[in-house]
Amino acid sequence: MFHALADATRRDIVAVVLAQEQSVSELARRYPMSFAAVQKHVAVLERAGLVVKRRHGREQRVRGVPGVLREVHGLLDQLESLWRARIDRIDRILDEGASP
Amino acid sequence: MTVTDVVKDTDNRRMTITAEFGAPVERVWQIWADPRQLERWWGPPTYPATVVDHDLSPGGAVDYFMTSPEGDKHAGWWRVSAAVPPNRLEFEDGFADGEGRPNPDMPVTVVAVTLADRDGGGTRMEITSTFATVEAMEQLLAMGMDEGMKAAMGQIDAILES
Numbered sequence: 001m002f003h004a005l006a007d008a009t010r011r012d013i014v015a016v017v018l019a020q021e022q023s024v025s026e027l028a029r030r031y032p033m034s035f036a037a038v039q040k041h042v043a044v045l046e047r048a049g050l051v052v053k054r055r056h057g058r059e060q061r062v063r064g065v066p067g068v069l070r071e072v073h074g075l076l077d078q079l080e081s082l083w084r085a086r087i088d089r090i091d092r093i094l095d096e097g098a099s100p
Numbered sequence: 101m102t103v104t105d106v107v108k109d110t111d112n113r114r115m116t117i118t119a120e121f122g123a124p125v126e127r128v129w130q131i132w133a134d135p136r137q138l139e140r141w142w143g144p145p146t147y148p149a150t151v152v153d154h155d156l157s158p159g160g161a162v163d164y165f166m167t168s169p170e171g172d173k174h175a176g177w178w179r180v181s182a183a184v185p186p187n188r189l190e191f192e193d194g195f196a197d198g199e200g201r202p203n204p205d206m207p208v209t210v211v212a213v214t215l216a217d218r219d220g221g222g223t224r225m226e227i228t229s230t231f232a233t234v235e236a237m238e239q240l241l242a243m244g245m246d247e248g249m250k251a252a253m254g255q256i257d258a259i260l261e262s
Contacts (some may be wrong), residue, residue, distance in 0.1 A: 076108040079209075079229050081116040085102055087119045087225075089132050091102050094123045099170035 009033070010041050014050050018064030022055075027062065049073070103183075113231040121223045125215045128223045131199075132156070132213065139164075152177070156183045177202060178211075187207030189213040192232065208232040 009031055016022060016030070028038040028065055045051040051062050101178040105118040121128055131137045134152035143149035153163040162178040182190040194208040212228045233260035 020235045065137060072113060073108065075231070076110065076115045078115075080106055080108070080117060083115070083117045083227055083229065085144065086116070086141055087103055090119075090128075091121065093137060093140055094121050094127065 005014065006027065007041065009038075010045055013038075013041060013062075014045060014064055017051055017062050021061050021063040023056075023059040023061050113234070114228060116226065116228045118226045119223065121222060121225065122219055122221070123216055124221075125223045126186050128215050130191055131187065137160075138162075142166075150164060156180055156185075156189065160181055163196070187215050193229075200246075207235075 012031075013027060016027070024042060025041055026034065028035040028043070034071060042051060042053065046053055050066060051059050051064050053062050055061075101118045102121060103117060105116075107116045108114070109116075111129055123140060131141065133156055135154040138154070139151050141151045142164070146169055147163050147166045149166050151164045153161055155161055158180055159185075160180045162180070163173040163175070164177075165173045167173055176194065177196050178191040178193055180189070180191045182188060190210070190212045192208050194202050195210050196202055208231075210230045210232050212230075214226045216226075218223050218224045
């Protein structure tokens with residue numbers, strides 16, 4: 001996440017799309033760079049979980065993910081780890097009975 | 101790998117995990133219905149669970165504690181809201197204070213389990229775990245996500261080792 005925000009343009013994009021959803025073309029008009037370059041920044045931010053993209057007709061629209069939502073996602077990730085570990089243990093118990 | 105699907109819904113504070121087992125539904129139900137089997141998988145090996153009370157009928161309760169490697173006991177409880185053996189179980193899952201009473205400072209999750217025949221034999225188990233309230237999540241966030249989750253979910257480190 002820190003790496004994703006190392007670039008001033010990316011920090012600005014996050015601030016803009018947290019305030020209001022923008023299409024990639026709208027973002028590209030704000031900065032002195034190509035559509036493809038902006039798209040690349042958005043992709044980095046998306047991988048870091050800082051923004052999400054959705055398709056709207058022919059446009060790709062980008063919005064910011066508030067911090068609390070990222071934290072909620074982190075909690076759900078931990079619930080997933082907890083249940084995966086439990087399911088592994090259940091599997092081992094069930095296998096004992098199945099072995100000849 | 102028996103886990104076949106995981107869906108996370110942040111808007112509804114909910115995680116759904118689906119797993120498949122070779123064993124039939126009646127056998128998989130036993131890992132919930134038999135307290136001695138439940139003890140073997142609910143907590144990680146380093147935090148073994150001891151089930152004290154176990155009543156899976158609607159309105160019933162399961163009371164248990166987990167023992168840390170240092171010998172500290174962490175008590176927990178279920179309150180069963182629905183049970184249709186061998187296919188369905190729903191309960192609230194929370195933590196208790198030193199006296200075994202529900203601890204309101206710790207988050208409650210609602211767990212729904214469904215067991216169904218799988219095509220070609222075996223069982224499909226779906227577990228949905230939902231943070232009961234926004235406050236339940238905020239309690240965890242306020243404690244600091246990692247610390248809160250370790251306390252609430254019985255030591256993630258230990259789970260990862262298991």
